[in-house]
Amino acid sequence: MPMLAALKNPSPAAEIIRKTEAFRTELPHVANQLYLNHAAVSPLSARIVRGVEAFLKDRSEGDIENYAAVLMPTLASARMLVSRFINCDEKNLAFVPNTSYGLNILAQGLRWKTGDRIILGDEEFPSNVYPFLNLRQHGVEIDFVRAEDGKILIEDIERLITPQTKLVSVSYVQFLSGYRTDLALLARLCKARGVLLATDAIQALGAMPIDCKAMGFDFLAAGCHKWAMSPMGNAVIYLTDDLLARLDTAYVGWLSVKDAWNMLDYNLELLDDAKRFELGTMNWIGLVGLNEAFKVFDELGSDVIAEKILCNTDYLSSQLEAAGFEPLLNCTRENRSGIVTIKNVEGPEAVVQQLLEKKIKVATRCGMIRVSPHFYNSTAELDVFVSELRTVCKR
Numbered sequence: 001m002p003m004l005a006a007l008k009n010p011s012p013a014a015e016i017i018r019k020t021e022a023f024r025t026e027l028p029h030v031a032n033q034l035y036l037n038h039a040a041v042s043p044l045s046a047r048i049v050r051g052v053e054a055f056l057k058d059r060s061e062g063d064i065e066n067y068a069a070v071l072m073p074t075l076a077s078a079r080m081l082v083s084r085f086i087n088c089d090e091k092n093l094a095f096v097p098n099t100s101y102g103l104n105i106l107a108q109g110l111r112w113k114t115g116d117r118i119i120l121g122d123e124e125f126p127s128n129v130y131p132f133l134n135l136r137q138h139g140v141e142i143d144f145v146r147a148e149d150g151k152i153l154i155e156d157i158e159r160l161i162t163p164q165t166k167l168v169s170v171s172y173v174q175f176l177s178g179y180r181t182d183l184a185l186l187a188r189l190c191k192a193r194g195v196l197l198a199t200d201a202i203q204a205l206g207a208m209p210i211d212c213k214a215m216g217f218d219f220l221a222a223g224c225h226k227w228a229m230s231p232m233g234n235a236v237i238y239l240t241d242d243l244l245a246r247l248d249t250a251y252v253g254w255l256s257v258k259d260a261w262n263m264l265d266y267n268l269e270l271l272d273d274a275k276r277f278e279l280g281t282m283n284w285i286g287l288v289g290l291n292e293a294f295k296v297f298d299e300l301g302s303d304v305i306a307e308k309i310l311c312n313t314d315y316l317s318s319q320l321e322a323a324g325f326e327p328l329l330n331c332t333r334e335n336r337s338g339i340v341t342i343k344n345v346e347g348p349e350a351v352v353q354q355l356l357e358k359k360i361k362v363a364t365r366c367g368m369i370r371v372s373p374h375f376y377n378s379t380a381e382l383d384v385f386v387s388e389l390r391t392v393c394k395r
Contacts, residue, residue: 013311019300020308020375026296027376033359034381039175039203039339039372040363042229047296048289052231055288071284074291081294082236085302086205086220088212091273092244094237095282099202100127102221102237103169105277106198107131109247110166114139119160119168123147125175128200132169150177150329150341154186161189167196172210173203176365177329178313178339178372180208187216196243202226205236206293207309207338207374209302218243227338227374228297230290233283239274253279300375308375309338315379316340316371319386324395328368342369345393354392360385 024030026045035043055070063069075095083090096102108131118132122144133142143160145152152170161168168190173180183199190197198219204210206228212220220238224230239247249270254260256276258269270276297305313336317327320342328341345351348364355362362385363370373382 016304016308016311019304021378023296023300023376030376033361034384035361036371036373036377036381036385037361037363038207038227038229038374039178039370041225041232042206042227042374044231044289045229045293045296048229048231048292051292052285052289055285074284074288075282078287078291078294081291081298085294085297086210086212086236086238087214088238091275092212092238092240094274094277095287096221096235096237096277097233097283098127098235099200099221099223100131102235103128103131103198103200105237105250106169106219106221106239106247107135108250110196111248112138112140112166115141115164116166117141117143117162117164119143119145119157119165119170121145121147121152121170121174123150123152123174123176124171125200125202127202128169128171132167147174147177147179150174151179151331151335152181154182154189157186158189161193161195165193165195167198169198169200171203172199172201173208173337173339175203175339176368176370177341178203178337179329179331180204180335180337182334183215183217187218191216202235203337203339206297207306209306212238224290224293228290228293229374230293231283231286234286234290237274237277244272244274249276251279252276255280305375309373310336312373312375312377312379312382313338313340316373316382316386319382320389323386323390325386325389325393338372338374340371341365342371345369345389351389351392355385355388358388360388 026047027043028046029035029043079090079093083093112135120129120142145156145160157168170181172183187197197217199217201220201222205222218240223235225232255278256270258271259267317340320327325342326344328343348369352362352364
């Protein structure tokens with residue numbers, strides 16, 4: 001009887017495992033490799049492949065000019081699904097080619113004056129650095145907050161804020177260490193000091209919960225080919241109403257205006273919402289795939305996905321430590337993510353290559369091994385990885 005009761009009312013953990021691992025049937029790669037590199041790029045599901053193939057077949061031999069019948073409904077669906085997943089209004093979301101492009105929209109759209117200052121992390125991925133370094137030509141100064149063992153601490157950011165600080169831009173999840181910033185706390189600090197907060201969320205979208213309204217940041221940019229498991233060449237930006245009102249539109253296209261189809265009017269009256277940044281022809285093949293990917297995320301829910309990923313992170317970290325390996329990040333669960341980076345492996349490039357020969361895919365970053373399992377990966381797979389890593393490293 002107790003066993004039957006357990007089956008009828010499974011524990012939250014069991015239910016999460018059931019929901020997330022059921023998706024494995026849509027992932028052909030699991031049959032021939034152990035993929036633990038989602039912080040670089042994710043595999044495409046069979047569901048995405050079917051959707052893209054159907055779209056290409058239609059464009060090849062069916063409804064070739066399918067703008068109204070297919071493209072617009074796909075875009076509307078994708079916008080709705082992503083907006084719901086990160087809890088923002090659709091009018092505040094736009095699709096752009098990549099994270100760098102999105103951050104440049106912010107960097108080039110704000111009005112800068114000599115002496116303005118920006119705070120960045122010193123271990124950020126370059127996408128969240130170069131768009132702002134480029135503003136030095138306008139007299140903007142950059143202050144780098146130093147990472148402490150892979151952590152960007154809010155108190156260190158606070159110490160750098162001056163009356164001239166105009167913007168703080170940090171990754172929600174650091175690409176190297178996997179440290180996850182408390183954006184809600186940082187946003188409250190920035191708001192109290194009159195500073196804008198932007199976040200590069202490419203290492204979080206599709207992995208960690210994002211609630212634009214509750215967290216309170218001003219701007220977000222995130223590519224969708226990593227944890228969001230979508231085709232390359234698509235990203236999203238989010239900006240608040242207040243920022244939208246004050247941000248100049250550095251680049252405009254024929255779809256940036258209110259009356260786009262009145263083509264010879266040339267009335268440059270920009271759209272009131274974020275769609276003004278969607279200038280023209282989009283990556284439609286990628287958007288078809290993205291739409292399918294976010295249908296899955298919508299079905300599972302961000303909390304379920306995040307909990308499974310954090311369970312994997314906790315388990316992997318403990319198993320690595322038991323085997324004598326040292327994860328770079330030592331922090332509470334609230335600041336963890338899907339990334340576990342190992343710092344005490346000699347010759348990491350050679351080790352990663354030997355693992356690849358065993359059909360296990362991880363990555364090297366900055367002289368360390370970065371492991372990034374997604375929600376569908378199992379603890380059994382993580383055991384295989386740790387066992388093979390011990391073999392290769394002779395431990």
